[in-house]
Amino acid sequence: MSLHLRAHSTTIRPHCKEVTIISETWTLDDIATPSLLINLDVVEANLTRMADSLHSRHIALRPHVKTHKSVDLARLQRALGADGITVATIGEAEVFVAAGFDDLFLALPLWTTPRVAAKLDRLSKLAKLRIGVDSLRGAQALATQLRAPAELEIMIEIDSGQHRTGTQPDQAGELAAGCQSLGLRVVGVFTHGGHSYAGADAVKRAAADEMAALEIASSSLHAHGVEAKVLSAGSSPTVDNLGGTVTEARPGTYIFNDRQQVALGAATPDQLAAVVATRVISTAVPGQFVIDAGSKALTAERSALLDGFGAIIELDGAIVTRLSEHHGVVTYQGTPPQEGTLLHVIPNHICTVVNLYDHFEVSRSGQTSDSITIDARGHLT
Numbered sequence: 001m002s003l004h005l006r007a008h009s010t011t012i013r014p015h016c017k018e019v020t021i022i023s024e025t026w027t028l029d030d031i032a033t034p035s036l037l038i039n040l041d042v043v044e045a046n047l048t049r050m051a052d053s054l055h056s057r058h059i060a061l062r063p064h065v066k067t068h069k070s071v072d073l074a075r076l077q078r079a080l081g082a083d084g085i086t087v088a089t090i091g092e093a094e095v096f097v098a099a100g101f102d103d104l105f106l107a108l109p110l111w112t113t114p115r116v117a118a119k120l121d122r123l124s125k126l127a128k129l130r131i132g133v134d135s136l137r138g139a140q141a142l143a144t145q146l147r148a149p150a151e152l153e154i155m156i157e158i159d160s161g162q163h164r165t166g167t168q169p170d171q172a173g174e175l176a177a178g179c180q181s182l183g184l185r186v187v188g189v190f191t192h193g194g195h196s197y198a199g200a201d202a203v204k205r206a207a208a209d210e211m212a213a214l215e216i217a218s219s220s221l222h223a224h225g226v227e228a229k230v231l232s233a234g235s236s237p238t239v240d241n242l243g244g245t246v247t248e249a250r251p252g253t254y255i256f257n258d259r260q261q262v263a264l265g266a267a268t269p270d271q272l273a274a275v276v277a278t279r280v281i282s283t284a285v286p287g288q289f290v291i292d293a294g295s296k297a298l299t300a301e302r303s304a305l306l307d308g309f310g311a312i313i314e315l316d317g318a319i320v321t322r323l324s325e326h327h328g329v330v331t332y333q334g335t336p337p338q339e340g341t342l343l344h345v346i347p348n349h350i351c352t353v354v355n356l357y358d359h360f361e362v363s364r365s366g367q368t369s370d371s372i373t374i375d376a377r378g379h380l381t
Helices: 040-056 071-079 092-099 112-125 137-143 169-181 194-196 200-223 257-266 349-352
Strands: 001-007 019-022 035-039 085-087 103-109 128-133 152-156 185-190 230-233 274-282 288-289 310-312 318-322 326-331 340-349 359-364 367-373
Touching: 035 040, 040 071, 040 359, 071 085, 071 092, 085 092, 092 103, 092 112, 103 152, 112 128, 112 137, 128 137, 137 169, 152 169, 169 185, 169 200, 185 200, 194 200, 194 257, 200 230, 200 257, 274 349, 349 367
Parallel strands: 001 019, 035 359, 085 103, 103 128, 128 152, 152 185, 185 230
Antiparallel strands: 035 274, 274 288, 274 340, 288 326, 310 318, 310 340, 318 326, 359 367
16 A cells, blocks of 8 residues: 655555545645545545445435535535435535535524524525424424425434434424424434444444334324334444435445544445645654644544544554644654654544535545535534
8 A cells, every 4th residue: 555646756555545646736845734635536435335335225325415515525426326415504505505406404403593594495495405303492483484384394303322412202203293283394204323433332233223213203203193204314333234214324424434433343444535634843852743733634523432633644543642723743652754744644533624624635546636625614504
């Protein structure tokens, strides 16, 4: 495994699929750091594998685009088998609808103010839009503020074990009936098995919890005279274990993967498609060196599964142990790399890292292509 860059003879050994970067506009000495690099060949393989796997189980793929926030990458997902997209915010929905996407699920309970309602009314005229609801009060605010509430499709969120949002599965029918009485159109239920992130041994159990909760919720809706046409589950760790009555899955991280996904057994090292390029900027303190990727390049997010804030490919997974805004400290007992050495860091959680950048630098088929814009970066409302 090696990574080669034009006008430079250094060969390094990444723990991921071979990446060859040859640029017409910059050489190794010119690349700005920190930068977010993606291997589009690995991205395409990840997207194809997920779509084929889910479709073979008769499960629709509605990927969560909050991971990459890119119109171009969402178009690639659609071309390779995605059945609609999932977004996290109204701002994300506006970006993707403006780009021509017409089938979106906003998988978050909203509190509807007049301003929010105006945005939802406008979006629902341009695209099929689903909204998550997990309380009758939230549904009342939605129905009261919208001009045309029946234009939206409502998904009842249920708690399958993460204990973050969602009504209890056996109470979903009562909530769905309440939504219907307000003039809202309920089409199904959804859940997120986020407790799969507790560890590799929790993944299959979380997937089973998702499926069981969706079945209970579906029965509850039926008992209240509401048909659940859509039973939506999924996180990148649990998606390979879904089946049964699940009709839709919403993985996000799978497009790039990260250290967490590998630790959970949801991805292999050769499925890692995104790294942060960084340079050594100081070796002054013994027993460590410092890179120019700090919390504003890697995020300060920690994982209970992992040490540090990222792993360096070239140094057998040496860990970024401490961060300042623009400094990453790597504890290292060997001879440190010289100042100016280009290194590549595998992030802990790629979704939060992406939101720090304006664009991806891209490698494809051994050539650098134009960068890809992160269109919905910062669209948090």
